Amino acid sequence: MKESSKVVIVTGGASGIGFKFAQSLSSEGHKIVIADLNGSEEAANSLIDQGSDALGVKVDVVNSDDVNNMVKQSLVKFGRIDALVNNAGLFTNLTLRPFEEISNEEWMRVMEVNTLGPFICAKAVAPSMRENSWGRIVNIASTVPIKGPPNMSHYVASKGAVIAFTRSLARELGGAGITVNAIAPGFTLSDGVLKNDLHSQMGDVTRKLSRSIQRDQVPEDLTGALNFLISDAAGFITGQTLAVDGGSVFL
Numbered sequence: 241m242k243e244s245s246k247v248v249i250v251t252g253g254a255s256g257i258g259f260k261f262a263q264s265l266s267s268e269g270h271k272i273v274i275a276d277l278n279g280s281e282e283a284a285n286s287l288i289d290q291g292s293d294a295l296g297v298k299v300d301v302v303n304s305d306d307v308n309n310m311v312k313q314s315l316v317k318f319g320r321i322d323a324l325v326n327n328a329g330l331f332t333n334l335t336l337r338p339f340e341e342i343s344n345e346e347w348m349r350v351m352e353v354n355t356l357g358p359f360i361c362a363k364a365v366a367p368s369m370r371e372n373s374w375g376r377i378v379n380i381a382s383t384v385p386i387k388g389p390p391n392m393s394h395y396v397a398s399k400g401a402v403i404a405f406t407r408s409l410a411r412e413l414g415g416a417g418i419t420v421n422a423i424a425p426g427f428t429l430s431d432g433v434l435k436n437d438l439h440s441q442m443g444d445v446t447r448k449l450s451r452s453i454q455r456d457q458v459p460e461d462l463t464g465a466l467n468f469l470i471s472d473a474a475g476f477i478t479g480q481t482l483a484v485d486g487g488s489v490f491l
């Protein structure tokens with residue numbers, strides 16, 4: 241049976257992994273809301289040019305007014321919100337450094353975008369999903385809380401919090417027909433990684449050798465997992481973290 245078309249908000253969807261998610265979901269026939277600090281409208285227009293239904297909204301995920309406006313505009317345009325992909329995050333422009341050299345302000349900023357952002361967005365979409373007794377929230381975590389790499393302790397802690405939040409929210413929303421899961425990507429050659437030359441700072445172990453499938457990970461490697469978790473078929477799966485990293489960690 242063909243999957244029904246859903247309205248999916250992708251935060252941080254204008255570039256990197258988020259844009260690949262948006263492209264892939266729209267090629268499955270879903271309607272996409274791109275919610276990004278920069279480039280939302282351009283990204284949405286490029287989906288529309290391909291024949292998809294999309295909306296771009298400029299959103300800072302830690303700003304409640306922006307997020308409420310995102311929900312309002314999504315409802316005006318599409319009449320419902322079926323799924324939220326909490327993808328916006330601070331990673332690719334972070335400087336790797338020992339924890340003693342991370343300022344309190346930098347720690348709090350990473351926590352703010354990576355943990356408060358998903359919290360605010362989930363809170364904002366929940367009423368619409370509750371109304372329909374159906375919803376999907378997918379949080380983009382990382383495998384770093386499992387591996388514990390050095391020199392990015394704020395980022396590692398923030399993604400650990402995303403996994404913990406996913407479990408707690410799954411319990412709270414299960415009765416409303418809403419599933420909440422996380423995808424944990426391995427190190428991925430996203431736009432931000434390539435732009436900031438982060439890949440050349442990562443050794444071959446992180447990029448390839450720790451994996452069962454020993455090659456670089458690209459954003460396209462992640463889209464199948466998201467499409468599945470959004471689908472009707474995944475309705476009895478919640479609170480889970482799915483590692484998509486070529487078999488580096490086993491959860």
Ligand SMILES: NC(=O)c1ccc[n+]([C@@H]2O[C@H](COP(=O)([O-])OP(=O)(O)OC[C@H]3O[C@@H](n4cnc5c(N)ncnc54)[C@H](O)[C@@H]3O)[C@@H](O)[C@H]2O)c1
Nearest residue numbers: 252255256257277300301328329331332382427428430432
């Ligand atoms: N690239 C990797 O190796 C990797 C690995 C594991 C997890 N992740 C996670 O995947 C997600 C996407 O990563 P990426 O590599 O594509 O990053 P990226 O830097 O290439 O893209 C991030 C996008 O999020 C947007 N964004 C940033 N802050 C925002 C905010 N406050 N509000 C709205 N939008 C905001 C940016 O404008 C950008 O479009 C992040 O949550 C990241 O932590 C990435």
